[in-house]
Amino acid sequence: MGNMSEGYVVAILGATGAVGTRMIEQLEASTVPVAEIKLLASSRSAGQVKQFKGQDVVIEEATPDSFNGVDLVLSSAGGSVSKQLLPEAVKHGAVCVDNTSAFRMDPEVPLVIPEVNEQALYRHHGIIANPNCSTIQMVVALAPIRQQFGLVQVIVSTYQAASGAGQSALNELRTEAAAHLEGEEMAAAILPTKGDQKHYPLAFNLLPQIDVFEDDGYTHEEWKMIHETKKIMLDDMNAGEIKVTATCVRVPIAVGHGESVYFEVADRSTTAADIQAVLTQAPGVVLEDDPANQVYPQPLTAEGKRETFVGRVRPDFENPGAFNMWVVSDNLLKGAAWNAVQIAERLVADDLVRVPVEQS
Amino acid sequence: MGNMSEGYVVAILGATGAVGTRMIEQLEASTVPVAEIKLLASSRSAGQVKQFKGQDVVIEEATPDSFNGVDLVLSSAGGSVSKQLLPEAVKHGAVCVDNTSAFRMDPEVPLVIPEVNEQALYRHHGIIANPNCSTIQMVVALAPIRQQFGLVQVIVSTYQAASGAGQSALNELRTEAAAHLEGEEMAAAILPTKGDQKHYPLAFNLLPQIDVFEDDGYTHEEWKMIHETKKIMLDDMNAGEIKVTATCVRVPIAVGHGESVYFEVADRSTTAADIQAVLTQAPGVVLEDDPANQVYPQPLTAEGKRETFVGRVRPDFENPGAFNMWVVSDNLLKGAAWNAVQIAERLVADDLVRVPVEQS
Secondary structure, eight states: OOBTTTBEEEEEETTTSHHHHHHHHHHHTSSOOEEEEEEEEOTTTTTOEEEETTEEEEOEEOOGGGGTTOOEEEEOSOHHHHHHHHHHHHHTTOEEEEOSSTTTTOTTSOBOOHHHHGGGGGGOSSEEEOOOHHHHHHHHHHHHHHHHHOOOEEEEEEEEOGGGGOHHHHHHHHHHHHHHHTTOOOOOSSOSOTTSSOOOOOTTOOBOOOSOBOTTSOBHHHHHHHHHHHHHHTTSTTOOOOEEEEEEEEOSOSSOEEEEEEEEOSOTTOOHHHHHHHHHHSTTEEEOOBGGGTBOOOHHHHTTOSSEEEEEEEEOTTSTTEEEEEEEEOTTIIIIIHHHHHHHHHHHHTTOOSOOOOOO | OOBTTTBEEEEEETTTSHHHHHHHHHHHTSSOOEEEEEEEEOTTTTTOEEEETTEEEEOEEOOGGGGTTOOEEEEOSOHHHHHHHHHHHHHTTOEEEEOSSTTTTOTTSOBOOHHHHGGGGGGOSSEEEOOOHHHHHHHHHHHHHHHHHOOOEEEEEEEEOGGGGOHHHHHHHHHHHHHHHTTOOOOOSSSSOTTSSOOOOOTTOOBOOOSOBOTTSOBHHHHHHHHHHHHHHTTSTTOOOOEEEEEEEEOSOSSOEEEEEEEEOSOTTOOHHHHHHHHHHSTTEEEOOBGGGTBOOOHHHHTTOSSEEEEEEEEOTTSTTEEEEEEEEOTTIIIIIHHHHHHHHHHHHTTOOSOOOOOO
C-alpha cells in the first residue's frame, strides 16, 4: 500500500467519460502524490490509451480485482457501477470518492464539499460521496452566508448545461444545433435523460426535466438539490432548519451551470454589501458583481476554472433579509472532477487515505 | 374615419421588425375589420413591399402625417419612435396600441392583457400600452390564481429568447452558434443589449442582463416585471399588496420565453390540484402538466401559438400555500404581436376605436 513518501496508487473508474477525462487532468494538476495510476472503464473502452503526466496508460476493464493494491479510487462511471464495484474496492482497502448519486444519502457516507464540511471526512468508512453538480456550486456560495447571517429559506432555479448529462448528451446538443441551423429536423435520443421514455431536442429549446420524475412531481435532480443541500449544510455545528425548493432546467449550453438563487437570512438587517463582503472572503468563491461595468458570471468565462462565480447580489426590497444572486461554475470541474480531486487532496493532507477497521 | 360597416384604417408602425412582421400576420388572422392597411417604418425600409391578405403593400416612411385618416395604430418601432410619433397619431384621431415601454407606467395609459384587465381599455385617452413580453405570460398564468386564492408573493427567474431583443439579436445568435460549432471565435455586437457598452456572445452561454442596469442593481427588464405586474394586477377590483421580485436571464434560444415562477397564495390550504383546476379553465392558458408522461411546456412546442403554456405545478412542501410552476409562451405572439392585436380586437368589439375628447 502506498504512503506519502512514495505516493498513492490511484484508480479512476469511468476514465473515458466527460467527468473521468477531467478527473485525470485535475489529478495531474493536484497535490496528490501519485505513485501509480490505473484507468478503469467498461470492457468497451478497454485497450484504449490515455496520457497521465506524459505517460501512456492503457485503459483496463473495471472488475472487483482491479482494486488490488489500489489506495484511492475516483469514481464517475454511473450509479449502478459504483453500487456494484465500490464496496469491492473498499474490501480491497481502497478509499473511494464517488461522483455518482449511489451513496450520497447513505447516513454512513460523508457528502463533502471541502470548503464547507471537510470535517465530515473524518467519519468515512471507505466511501465519500461527491455531491450533485448543481448542489455543490450553490452550497459553496450559500454556506459562508449561512455561517455569518443564518439561512432560513432557499428558492433556486437552475440553468444546467448539456455536459451534466454526459459526453453523449453534449454531442447530441451540438449535432442538433448544427441541424437546426441548416433548417433540418432535430433527432433526440438521449435528453432530457437517458433513463426516461421520451426524448426532446435541447438545441434552441429548454427542457424543464433533469433526471426522472418522482411521484411528488419534482424531478430527481430537484430532489437532490433539496436533500443534498440540507445534508451538507446541517452537517456543521450550526445545525438548524433550512427550507429549500428547486426548479431544474436543462438549457442549450455545453459547459457551466447557471443558478438564480433567492435566499432569506435569519439576520434581517443584513445588506447586499454585507453579503458581498462575505463572498469576497469565501473559499472557492470569486465575486463578479459590478453591474455598472456589466461584470457578472457567465458560463463561457467560468469554463475550465475551479472556482464558483457569484454576481447580481441584490436585495428583495419588499422582503427584508431576502436576496437574489446569480451563481455560475464549471459543472465538470467544481461540480464534479475538481471537487472529487479536492477531496482526495484533503484526504491525503489529513492522513485519511485508509479504510478504518469496522468494529463487529 | 372608418367604422364597423366598412372596416378600419390600420397602421403598423415598425412593420419590418420581428414583432411588426408578426403583427401583420396576427392582424390578417384576427377579427378586426381592416378597410385599409398602412405599413410604416424608418426611411431605410421605405419602398420595400410586404403582403397583407394577398395584396402588395409598399412600406412608407413614418412621419406625423402618416396618420392622416388612420383609425388604429399598432406600434413596435422602439420607445423613442413611439414617444415622438404616437402623440401625433392621437392628434390625428388614431387609437394606438404601443408595444414599447414608452408609456407603460404612465398613470393615464392603460397597460392591458385582455384576459386579465380588459376593463382598463375603457379609460384610454388614445394610447394603450402592451406590457413587456416576460410580464404578459407570467400574469396570464398568475391572474386567475390570484382571483381564486389571493396572491401574496412572486419570485420569478426568466429564461428569455434572443428574439426578445429583436431580429438583429436573433441573427447574431445564429451567426455565433454557427461559428462556435466550427470552432471559430464568436463576435458579439448587440447582446446583451444594444444600449449598453459591452457585448457578449449568447450562443452556448447565459447572459444575466436584459436591458440596462438601474442604480439599485436590478436590470430594467427586472424592473418592468416587478412594476408592470403590479400595475396590471392591482388594476382590478381585488386590489391588495403583491410582493414581486425577478431575475431575468437571456438564454441561447430563438423564440419562446421560459419562466420559473415561485408564488405564495393567501389561502394556505390551496393544493397543487386546486391551482391546476383553475389553470385548466383560465382564458389564454393551456395546462401541459403530466410528469408521468413527460408533458411540460417547451419553447419549441410553444412557438407560433397564441396561448401561454403552464406546467410543473407543484407545492413547496415546506411552505404551505407556496408553489413552483413553469410558464412558456411565444414572446413574439402573446408577448407582443398577438397581445397587441388581441387588444385591437377588444377595442373593436367594445366600440373603443375612438379618441375621447379631453375636457379642458
